[in-house]
Amino acid sequence: MERVAVIGVAQTKYEKGKRETFHELIFDVATRALADAGITVADVDNVVSVSSDFWDGRTISSMAIMDAAGAFGKDISTVEGDGTFGALYAMMRLLSGSFSVTMLCAHHKGSESNMNGITNTSFDPLVERKLGLDAISSGALQARRYMSRYNILEQQLAAVSVKNHGNAMRNPYAMLPMEITVDDVMNSTMLASPLKKLDCSPVCDGAAAMIIAAERNAKKLTTNKKRVWLKGVGHCTDAYRLGDRDLADTRALKQAARKAYAMAGVEPWDIDVAEVYDAFTYMEPMWLEGLGFCDDGMGPEYIERGVFNSDGDLPVNVSGGRLSANPVQVAGLAEMIECVLQLRGEARKRQVPGAEIALAQGINGMCGQSHCVWILGK
């Protein structure tokens, strides 16, 4: 199979209340991603956008941004969901041999949206939606199940928030860099027990763009230093109804991860740096277990021992994670961009020394129903 490389990346600072329109956000990141790759818009032969009609409050939400991504006269398409799934479609289009260089872009303005209402519409309209479930309350159910199944304490989960907000201090793109303590997390406002405000990712705005190219073009278009290879990918979905799942079980993630590792020819212990989808504190240890970095239920203990600290055996979410900035559709793409920067050695103050292989993981649906796992390498 032909190899595919990331040749250019760009992202906005993630923050609340951005004044720029979707157009302007995408034009900014698309322009800077082209500059990062050292190519022009004429070198790009197709565009994949990631957007959501719900979050944008607009039917055919990609209509609003495609011209800003340089799509005029090109073959384009739109994935609705997390950026990691958009990257997957972007890669498929290159591997098919139909295209050479793909512009992938995603945008999100949480501060113009109603998070509770929009995530409530993810639930079955006849039964679960009426209960008022949304991302936070369903996350609370999952957190509670995870805690009870493996005897995990709230304080152990709070440690994730302390670690990731601390990591964000070294990431200029992050929205919430904070030096906080476990007590600060424990004393923050209760949103849905056991999730407190500092257990939850913030509403924020932002955009990101990534240019990927088939090997035949990647080598021609860029320098060795800029190229990062997409080595493996896997995606898989679990059952829809929360009641049909053991919410502490990560079987879909395990399957997606198995596929990504096999495709890349690596094992979990080969990974040097990982970005996982910590929309809530409890998600980080759960997903790390599903990704095979430790046994089921052992995630919080590993976090306490500092294994996943920025100076630990496997630095996780050195960007600050979703807890420090969660631009929903952009989130997984931002993870992949962080991996690219780490592998290029361009992550400045948060650089993990000698990173050769990185992992990014995105989710779709509530309580991580669906997962997309990426392995990137130098």
Place this chain on the structure above:
Amino acid sequence: MGKRVGIVGVGQTHHASHRLDASGVELIAESVTRALDDAEMSIDEIDAVVIGNMDHFENINYVDMWATDGLGSFMKPVFKVTTGGTTGTTVASCAYYHAASGLFDTVLAVGWEKNSESDTQAAIATCANPVLERDPFAGAIGPLATEYSMYMKAYGATEEDAAIVAARDRNNALKNPYAHNRMAVTVEDVMNSPMLSYPVKFLDMCPRSDGSCAVIFASEEKAKSLCARPAWIHASVVRHDYTHFGDLEWQWMPTLERATAIAYKLAGITNPLKEFDVAELYLPCSTTGVKWMDSFWFCDKGGAPKLIRSGVTHMDGKMPINPSGGVISCNPIGATALIRVGEAAWQIMGKAGDRQVPKVKKALATGFGGCSWSDVLILGADLP
């Protein structure tokens, strides 16, 4: 360079204005089960799934997650693509790229809509820029009426020309058991139907329907082992150019001209009217069945009225258009363009029942949507 890909199975629901007997997930399951039966496959043989519809019609977020039980996608790879009216062909081309990438051998593509649960025109209106365009460009009928008025003025096309297309498609639907509207209609009936927005009349315009369509794509070797006569994908091309409605060329259809020109080149088509044996076209209104003939390169600019009046596109003509009855007979929006692909595939596979066109070797299928956007797929009986 990529793998060749063929369609090995097609399934669709019996579409209707109100499918009160089935939920959205049940409609999806109906089409998926029928596609699997058509391909003589089990759900276990499906490697990946892709689905599409329009969020604001049924108000369901993360449809790819919600539809798991109907899709049979439990513990399988799935994601959603969506582009408005073109969603069905967007799903089809996404499934094509899944298989052509070499990552998956068998891919299930599903498009669906349950418009009886939606305020369709209100939802469509929100595609326009909220500050500049949303008030003047509400809904789908106005822009279609505008573009045909301009075409009539420029080339002498008439309201009757559109009525000929409407009668053609609606009478074709009589032989399609899946179509939503099946009625014997004369040109006079169309002309006498209520005016919606000059020159578009009630019987010129598409309905909104409940329904789902599923199409199974397979990589070359797999397709050969699964199916005696797969419908091979010869080209898949998309053009979705948009800045603002006011910047569009209304007198012709630039995205369709560009998309078809490239698709024909990829598939080696030089004389489309002669080389295609059948076409399933996303014509949302009979007026487009006149005006867009130019942009399909079926005739010279302004030649469409003559072409339509000649009967060449009728069932007994040289290149029948819309044997299924087309979009004006059936329109479950997220499925509509995928039905075009599925019907074209059935024509090649010889499975189109009473609406079968004899000896189909090459077929054209298209999607329309967004802001005058065009998707084009070319299917063939022979390997590309």
